[in-house]
Amino acid sequence: MHEFNRRSFLKAAGAASAATLLGPRVHALAAAQAAPAQSVAANDHIQIALIGAGGQGQSDTRTAVQVPGVKLVAAADCYNGRLEHAKEIWGSDIFTTRDYNEILARNDIDAVIVATPDHWHKQAAVDAMKAGKDVYCEKPMIHLYGDGPEMIETAKATGRILQIGSQRVSSIIYAKAKELLASGAIGQLNMVTAHWDRNSAMGAWDYTIPPDASPETCDWPRFLGTAPRIPFNAEQFFQWRKWKAYGSGVAGDLFVHLFSGTHFITGSNGPTRGMATGSLRFWKDGRDVADVVLGLFDYREGFNLNVRVNFVDGGEESEGLVFTGSEGTMEIAGNTVSVNRVPRETEPGLHIGDFAEATQKAILEDYARKYPRTHPEGEPAAGYEKYVAPAGYSDSYDHFKNFFHFVRTRQQPVEDAAFGYRAAGAALLSNLSMDRSAIVNWDPDAMKLV
Secondary structure, three states, X not given: OOEEOHHHHHHHOOOOOHHHHHOOEEEEOOOHHHOOOOOOOHHHOEEEEEEOOOHHHHHHHHHHOOOOOEEEEEEEOOEHHHHHHHHHHHOOOOEEEOXXXXXXXXXXXXXXXXXXXXXXXXXXXXHHHHOOOEEEEOOOOOOOOXXXXXXXXXXXXXXXXXXXXXXXXXXXXXXXXXXXHHOOOOOOEEEEXXXXXXXXXXXXXXXOOOOOOOOOOEOHHHHHOOOOOOOOOHHHHHOHHHOOOOOOHHHHHHHHHHHHHHHHHHOOOOOOEEEEEEEOOOOOOOOOOOOEEEEEEEEOOOEEEEEEEEOOOOOOOEEEEEEEEOOEEEEEEOOXXXXXXXXXXXXXXXXXXXXXXXXXXXXXXXXHHHOOOOOHHHOOOOEEEEEEOOOOOOHHHHHHHHHHHHHHHOOOOOOOHHHHHHHHHHHOHHHHHHHHOOOEEEEOOOOEEO
16 A cells, blocks of 8 residues: 655655654753852841741752852741751751741741641731741642732732742753743644652652640641631641642642643743543542542643643652644653654655556656655754753752842742742642533633633
8 A cells, every 4th residue: 555755755765763863862951050159248148937847848948048148047837846856957046936927027037938738828928928028939829719819919019029839940951941842843832741640658648647746736726727627637737738628639739830830831821721530549548639630721822731640650750741742742851851853744645555556656656746755864854852951950949049039139030929820720720620520711811710
């Protein structure tokens, strides 16, 4: 059967694949953080406080204080054991308290890291900005849609810096991906496929509960905040992501990273509508959020975003995004971004095997006149290229380095309140869609549910 197109011709000419035409090329990206640290003037030091000293908060702070000129002076948390550990890490002279308002009242604190449960993000960030502090707020920026406008307005009214903690926005890998997409490396973007799979108890938020957990060591009323009043529950206190009252499920914890990265790379404000499905398949331990979620979102820029989080996966934990365009694909995996460029065919191809021999011959002769074939070496640029971050590269460090740069210069960060709300607002459409069993519409410019 005769079937001809440009790819079949290349194969016939001995070119096994587009990647072998030019050979794979691997490029090492330079990391700004690798440059020698600049000295910081004594009057240019930034003193920070941590609000929410759990695992994420401690990890954030360990990274933040690596930036030259940054010092932790205070920490707030509702569990005594974390406050004790903060002193063990950063010195017995740091101020600790259960009540973050005592931190906000101090004049020696320039900025705070808000790493509380999601349902406290808005209030802690708003209170801090009104107290004259700049804020690094962990993702997702919001717990409820009403949180976003208040946080945006407070940032504007107070003139404070508010940066959200999805570190991919500061990654050299994502910056390279943005550059490649804009250059037309994969042609016209039509689909983004993103996933984050986990297969461990820790990955599914089944965090260890300390043996001394009790109403005496944990400030349960303060922890509850706006959540329903229930008796002390150590599991909900230490594993709060498993409940809607305090967290936002996989959408707020993981989808928001995938949305942030997609929005940064594409320059989009967000989807116009989304639909999702999911269920609690494996971790049936009393939690009320799904452990498998799949979502599909429409973007007016002409592409769809397909996202998936799976806590039941039997393989290794993995995260990645694949951008599919008219001329190839671009994939982000770990600290690498690769492009497999396959130029779009310029010939229509033929399917003539079921025609009479004389007809086939006539068609082939006419086709050869219309589409004179070229040698593979004359084909448009094709092949595989990979860009790799330096060993030990940390986008979290770069994200904090950028935050403190904005604190000093008063310039607005890329991931400001509007960016953070658009990413979280889009991600949380998944929860709404599952709750309503319906498509949910969103205005990404006005940042409103439609």
